Amino acid sequence: MRVVVYGAGQLAQMMYLAGSPLGIEVQAVDVNNDSVVHPVSKTPLDTTLAQALESADALTVEFEHVPERLLDEAAKTGKLMPDIASILVGADRVREKKLLDSMQVPNCEHRIVTHPDQLADCVDALGDKLILKASRDGYDGYGQWRLTDKADLPKLTQAMSQLNLAEVPLVVEKMMAFDRELSLIGVRNKQGDIRTYPLAENLHHQGQLHVSVAPATQVDDELQRKAHDIFVKLAEGMDYVGVLAVELFQCGDTLLVNELAPRVHNSGHWTQSGAVTSQFENHLRAVCGLPLGDTSAIGPSAMVNIIGCSSFSRExxxxxxxxxxWYGKSVREKRKMGHINVTAKSYVELGEKLEQLGQFLPLSFFPKLVDEAQRLKA
Amino acid sequence: MRVVVYGAGQLAQMMYLAGSPLGIEVQAVDVNNDSVVHPVSKTPLDTTLAQALESADALTVEFEHVPERLLDEAAKTGKLMPDIASILVGADRVREKKLLDSMQVPNCEHRIVTHPDQLADCVDALGDKLILKASRDGYDGYGQWRLTDKADLPKLTQAMSQLNLAEVPLVVEKMMAFDRELSLIGVRNKQGDIRTYPLAENLHHQGQLHVSVAPATQVDDELQRKAHDIFVKLAEGMDYVGVLAVELFQCGDTLLVNELAPRVHNSGHWTQSGAVTSQFENHLRAVCGLPLGDTSAIGPSAMVNIIGCSSFSRExxxxxxxxxxWYGKSVREKRKMGHINVTAKSYVELGEKLEQLGQFLPLSFFPKLVDEAQRLKA
Known part of the structure; x- marks a missing residue:
């Protein structure tokens, strides 16, 4: 079998490595030049994109910002999974919010803003602690702003008037006092079978994921069930095929959906060592119409991202x-270079191992590691 | 880092897949034409063998029958691991027996035969239940014969006189009434660190491995320790670097070494899902001078070889x-096409899963599966 992935980064690479044992050949599309490349070496393959689409059994994406002309072309083959609507939900916060609301899936209270003057209404409706998010990110990273004091509203309104909000609206959310960020990775195959992984707890720093711990500590059956039910509602409602990542805020017993990623996700990398079947293998199983693999955790595990640094001890x-x-990329500030998975028999042992890990790493690039090690050890 | 593997079969392929996450690029040498190929796709890489050897950090083998001119060339670089003497021990039963005897490692009672007339002496010394093994296999499979009745000695002597025993001697072994066949996979790195995996129990049929169960049932600490000590003696005595497989006969409390394989081994494939670190990753860590990974078993697991058939239900x-x-090879009688790893929480559950597995497979190609499932369930 053959699967073509739009995008030639580390996610396509890890799909290739997971597919190969199953006899699934993964090819990657470099969307910058429409070439078909080997997902690991990135060397061009002896095939055109049209030929690759023709010979593929399934087409999928490693990121949601694939140019729409490519997505349209892919959709026409009838082999694109997840489908184009699901991918665009991940690429556009307005679509995402509309989907969540239409399915009555709990999410942060919000307004859609297409003109700077509407910001004042937002403050009236949602209060003066707000997060403003551009509905589409593009490749250049985040477009996010915060309002923490009503006095800053004029300045913020002025700043927003520089943007073309009619073209790229804002999603304005009430800033939530949530307890923690969790994510649920789940998968649905062509046959409609669904399996979800245990919830992971995610630690972010400056908008980037740094550490995931899975299964998240202090998750009872009830909370896991709630997350599972949200996943089922979304995946069935979207007629979704593949791995879907659901980022959640936990507020007491409540789970609010923060964001959807229609693909394998960084917060699911722990499944490579920590679960019976990895998210990468399950994504490929799903889009190839194979039975899904066991999503149980083997034991406590953690995923530590290596961001913006390439120099550390292999010890x-x-x-x-x-x-x-290791993704084999050249180093750049804030760039995800690789990750380290750590498995253990208990959370205390996991904490001890993360503490050891800190001794081999330049800690300024790992701002969440030491505290999380201490928390788990306690 | 880069590792060049002599041999472009499934073992090189699985090394590639294990090395890639570590940032280790594995290249394979097709020894039939000295070309350097991609270990998965088998497409030629844009490099000559000489260039590949030059740019490699380590050279290793996936089988012991690499042409000696290639081994000599590899050895000259100073990067071949294990070294040429260790590889030749795996390729030549006379060398193997001499090594075992010189290190006082228990093995089956035997004689070296270089002339057919010596067979009569063997019967006098070892009895009339004998296995005769050509000291070198070559690529064409086994050269093995049996004597089970003294009356057949003249006929066997006559048959052996057709061979050039002076060139390729026989190792004649006393047929052992052993309880079962076990194997120990162990690894030693450049620094001299050693780790061994739990013993696996191996079920053969017509000279081919069909099923491994690991950790083997009914292994106490004492037996595991004995196997570990044999490994340490061998690996240190040979100054061995890499994964070394030790095939053993268990006779009560005694372990006899049957055979050594100076490489990753089929009876260690269970480590891909069943151990914390796979034999493939540990082999690469060893030859690259990296710290060795945890060799603990995660739980009971089995490896089932798919031999000589390609048609079965992906269900x-x-x-x-x-x-x-799945190795992606064209089907041939007796050819290893792939394997299935199965993990479970208990041996009973493992037996149940193997029983289920039988329902998806053409059982005539899996002669050991059903009985082993029943044994584990009991």
Whole structure:
């Protein structure tokens, strides 16, 4: 079988590595030049995009910002999974919010803003602690702003008037006092079978995921069930095929959906060592119409992102249960270079191992590691 | 880092897949034409063998019958691991027996035969239940014969006189009434660190491995320790670097070494799902001078070889904890086409899963599966 992935980054690479044992050949599309490349070496393959689409059994994406002309072309083959509507939900916060609301899936209270003057209405409706998010990110990273004091409203309104909000609206959300950020990775195959992984707890810093712990601590059956039910509602409602990541805010017993990612997701990388079947294998199983693999956790595990640095001691591999995943990219500030998965028999042991890990890493690039190690050890 | 593997079969392929996350690029040498190929696709890479050897950090083998001119060339670089002497031990039963005897490692009672007339002496010394093994296999499979009745000695002597025993001697072994066949996979890195996996129990049929169960049932600490000590003696005595497989006969409390394989080994494929670190990753860590990974078993697991057949239901993936490893080769009688790893929480559950597995497979190609499932369930 053959699967073509739009995007030639680390997610396509890890799909290739997961597919190969199953006899699934994964090819990657470099969307910058429409070439078909080997997902690991990135060398061009001896095939045109049209030929690759023709010979593929399934087409999928590793990121949601695939140019729409490519998505349209892919959709026409009838082999694109998830479908184009699902991918666009991940690429456009307005679509996302409309979907969540239409399915009555709990999410943060919000307004859609297409003109700067509407910001004042938002303050009236949602209060003066707001997050403003551009509905579409593009490739250049975040377009996010915060209002924490009503006095700053004129200045913010002025700033927003520089943007073309009619073209790219804002989603304005009430800032939530949530307890923590969780994510649920789930998968639905062509046959409609669904399986979800245990919830992961995610630690962010400056908008980037740094550490995931899975299964998240202090999750009872009830909370896991709630997350599972949200996933089922979304995946069935969207007629979704593949892995879908659901980012959640936990507020007491309540789960609010923060964001959807219609693809394998960084907060699911722990499944490579920590679950019976990885998210990458399950995504491929799903789009190829194969039975889904067991999503159970093997034990407590953590995923630590390596961001913006390439210089660290490979002696970290001396920690039992540590596995390095290196993406082979040139280093840039804030760039995800790789990740380290760590498995353990208990959360305390996991904390001890993360503490050891810190001794092999330049800690300024790992701002969440030491505190999380201490928390788990306690 | 880059590792060049002599041999472009499934073992090189699985090394590639294990190396990629670590940032280790594995290239394979097709020893039939000295070309350097991609270990998965088998397409030629844009490099000569000489260039590949020059740019490699380590050279290793996926089988012991690499032409000696290639091994000599590899050894000259100083990067070949394990070294040439260790590889030749795996390729030549006379060398193997001499090594085992010189290190006082228990093995089957035997004689080296270089002339047919010596067979009569063997009967006098070892009895009339004998296995005769050509010291070198070559690519054409086994050269093995049996004597089970003294009356057949003249006929056997006559048959052996057709061979050039002076060139390729026989190792003649006393047929052992062993309880079962076990194997120990272990690894030693450049620094001299050693780790061994739990013993696996191996079920053969007509000279081919069909099923491994790991950790083997009914292994106490004492037996595991004995196997570990044998490994340490061998690996240190040979100054071995990489994964070394030790095939053993268990006779009561005694372990006899049957055979050594100086490489990753089929009886270690269970480590892909069943152990914290796979044999493939550990082999690469070893030859690259990285710290070794945890060799602990995660739980009971089995490896089922797919031999000589390519037609079976992919629905076998519906069994929780089942993972298919397909080598992508054209089907031939007796050819290893792939394997299935199955993990479980208990041996009883493992037996149940193997029983389910049987329902998806053409059982005539899996002669050991059903009985082993029943044994584990009991």
């Amino acid at each position: 970290l591999l001396s920690i039992d249960g540590s596995h390095l995943h | 076998l993936l519906s069994i929780d904890g089942s993972h298919l490893h």
